[in-house]
Amino acid sequence: MSVTSSVPAPVATVPLRPGDHAAVHELARMAFGERSAFDPDLPRPAPDRHRCVYDGDRLVANAVTVDFTQAFGGRFVACGGLSGVMIATDRRGRGLGRRVVHDSLVAMRERGQVVSALYPTTASLYRSLGYEVAGWWGETAVALTDLPGDDEGLDWEPCRVDDARVREVAHRRAALHDGWVGSPEYLWRRRAHRRGEGVDDDCFVGSRDGAPVAAVWLRYRDADDAVFALSAGLLTGIDHHALVAACALVAAHATTTRELVTTLPEHVLAGVCEHPQRLRRRDQWVWMLRLVDVDGALEARGWNPAVEASVVLGIDDDPVFPANVGRRRLVLEGGRARVIPTTDDADVSAGVGTWARWYAGGSVTAAARRGEVTVGDPTALALLEAAVATGTGPATLPDFF
Template sequence: MTLQFQYSTLTQSEDVELLGSILDQCFLAQPGNSAAYINKVGMENLRIIRQSEQIVGGLATIPMGQWYGGQRVPMMGIAAVGIAPQYRGTGAAIALMQHTLNEIYAQGIPISALYPATQRLYRKAGYEQAGNRCSWEIPTASIQIREQSLPLQPVVPIDLEVFYDLYQKQAKLINGNLDRHSFIWQQIIHSSENERVYAYLIGTGDRPQGYAILSQHEKEDKTFLLIRDWVALTSAAAQSFWSFVANHRSQIDQVRWRGAAIDVLRLLLPEQTTTIKSMQTWLLRVVDVTKALEKRGYPSGLQAELHLEVQDDLIAENNSRFILSVSQGQGEVTKGGTGELKLHIRELAPLYTSLFTPYQLQLTGRLEATETALDTAAQVFAGVSPWMPDFF
């Protein structure tokens, strides 16, 4: 089925409007919005699939990185996957994904992540649930934190470079957080005609300890403060963040922010008045088993050897046995071994990101292992539950 499709990079400017029209229809966007999106992401990052020279769909590839075990792993984000309605069900979508993954593997990028509109398609391509993105909400009046030990200084005009280093210091400690593409940073400060984005450094100019980027909104007679991005590197910064937000209580009814499913910011609050407004689960695909395992970080005091047997129906080089040797926080991979822990490439994703333990994955029936291998894998992949604040 895949042989009837031709896969390529978007190179012709006249094709931008054609692909944009397909994506507008797929995502219920206003006419022209997707073409504008393509230009923001960059034509060089768009991939298209044709049948008989006719564009039938495409997607965006966004080169980034993700942090796992304190180490940056190169990652290709996949976004805006769309197929024209008349070509759905023909195999065009899975062909598009398979071609893209083969290209990512050839580029030497170890992992790929995306937000799915449907899991079934991406599971066929080897993706699986790997982390969460939660939107939290709290009544402003219930925050009740008054002490603010650090000043907050407005950043006017907003200079994103001010925030890069602070963000990276926090992100590297959290499994799944992005090493962001410039497109993601621009999305954070993008505003519509009727809104304004505000940015504040937490701490002094010579020693900032965090930041908050926010906007104010009104909907259905309710006002809310949207925290578009935040960093708190110290307890004083976290306390000052909440105090600053609480000071909006005279005009703002609700505060919304993005965090983990079990969010540490909630621990500072006097009562459990927060609720999850929405939660999305992103998927990950291990594209190159050897590189993915070697790029990731591991518990620094652990010395262990894990024998894996991976099944991958798409990328033959992954369909093999591997020995992962962990020492001093780093991993080394060689081919071979006894294959004491057997799993599909899909199930490797939530194990790799620390979303689920090997014991939990065993319940799915798609992971088989000896007790020794289960214990070893639990230690090797122990870590912070993965999440990211960003959508792409």
């Protein structure tokens, strides 16, 4: 393993030991204030997806990778979702967080996961390891009277939240939005297991001509100012009309509650709400992206098919993977990319974090204005801006993992 100067002196990280999921739960209590009781039956990533530090028998540091795919430019890219980065209170400030993240990234690359996403509690640590802010997760409240009332003639029926038809609809919708997660088995099993944990819920699938096109997973909680409080664990449709129908199904609750809380991004809600100016952000969290394998990531995502170009990209630095550093020619044709190593001068150069933001649809021109980019050929900026303009942004990440 190649370790750079940004990584502290070697500390042995190992997979989670058998039977130690309860120890992870205890570490979560210490690190994040976890209050739920340990559930031994809750689906969890395999022990080899953890990178841990032990002091004897005591678990003192942990990071876990959740395997999924993430949509960029209409194609799904192999992603390692970094989660549960936790350090025991009495072991903080010793570089253990950096170590478990570093070794998790190395393991991701070995598994062929070309990008990594996470929700940070501190952006500075992850930026120092090559991540950059890519977008937002948010919870938004929408008045039920502002949702459409036309069900578009869909046929609805109740089902389990992990029904194959629900998963199909969610996967097809995810492909339309940069940053959205594909249909990972682990997350669906976890959702199904957690149904009814102090929350009443219902799930429905809507069909058009016998084919599933929409899905709604509603959760009900006690409320002081309504019969119940309503949230959507899933509100989706494969196209605009199917999404309108899903919203109309929810709007039927307007006689018993005032609003719906959903993680559907505001720019999507604005397309189906009569009064988008009344949308109200309830909560938000930034998410970050890292290019684990730059060449693999560039070749995996979808690109604007109208852009045919050849641009030399320079990766100036990478604190974990020296193999990412250097110049490569990005050749775009027909919505796909080829990456060719080159010694030619770079048209545009930046650190790996800046390239991660651009990969998720961020503006490389704005990055140049901030001094994050070295420009050899100014015309390349416009090409790179257009290349990621696939109609699938802005990048959002509605799923916590």
